[in-house]
Amino acid sequence: GQQIEAALSYTSATLSGPYHVTYENYVRNDIGGPGARGLHALNGLYESSDSWMFLSVSSNKEWETLCRVEEFLELGLRQEFFSSDLRSKNDLLLREAFEKIFAANSTAFWIRTMSSIGIPLVKNVxxxxxxxxxxxxxxxxxxxxxxxxxxxxxxxxxxxxxxxxxxxxxxxxxxxxxxPIFGGDTVDVLEELGLTTEEIDHLRETGAIPMVLPIKI
Structure with missing residues (x-):
C-alpha cells in the first residue's frame, strides 16, 4: 500500500539535490544571492504598493491570457516579447516592466485580478x-x-x-x-534494520544506546 507523508528532510533533499552535482568542466549557473527574486521574470517575487507577492506564468497560453489584462496589454504588443525565446532573451527588460506595473496596485488587487484569469499569484508571507x-x-x-x-x-x-x-x-x-522526540525512534529504526530484541537489549547494557528512551532534553 501507499504511505503518504511529508518531512523537511525530503523537501531539503529535493530542493538541494541539483547543487550536489559536480563533474569535470561543469559550469555552475545557480540562482542565488541577495538579489535573487526567482527563476526569471515570469517566475518570481514582485513588490506591490503594500507588500511582496510571487507570480508564476508557466506557458504561452498563460502569457497570452495575462496580456489581455488592461495593465499588461502594452507588453503583449511589444516585439521583444512576441515569443518565449524573445521573452527569455529580454528577461531583464520584462522584469523591469513588470516591476513598474505591479508597484502601482496593492497585493489584494493583484490577487483578485490574477485569480479571475487563472494566473498563479500569491502573497509572500x-x-x-x-x-x-x-x-x-x-x-x-x-x-x-x-x-x-x-x-x-x-x-x-x-x-x-x-x-x-x-x-x-x-x-x-x-x-x-x-x-520527533529526541531518541524516540531509536528502537523502531534498529528493528527496521533487522536487530532482535536481545541485540537491542545488549546495546542498552553496553551503553551504546540509553537505557531509557526517548531522552528528555
Missing part, C-alpha cells in the same frame, strides 16, 4: 503568518498542540505548531505528522 493562518490549521497544513500540561517528556515545548501533511488523497489515509 512570513513563517509566523503561515503558522497563524486559521485556514492552514483547518486544512491540516499546520498542526499544533499545547504540551505545557501534557505530562510528556517534551512538556517544556509549551504551545507549539509545526508543518502538517500538505497532501490530500481521495482514498488513502494520511500519516499524521508530529515533532
Amino acid at each position: 512570513t513563517a509566523a503568518e503561515i503558522h497563524g493562518d486559521e485556514f492552514n490549521h483547518e486544512r491540516g497544513l499546520i498542526r499544533d498542540k499545547d504540551y505545557a500540561s501534557s505530562g510528556e517528556l517534551n512538556s517544556s515545548w509549551g504551545s507549539t505548531s509545526w508543518a502538517g501533511n500538505p497532501v490530500v488523497m481521495s482514498e488513502t489515509p494520511l500519516q499524521d505528522v508530529f515533532p
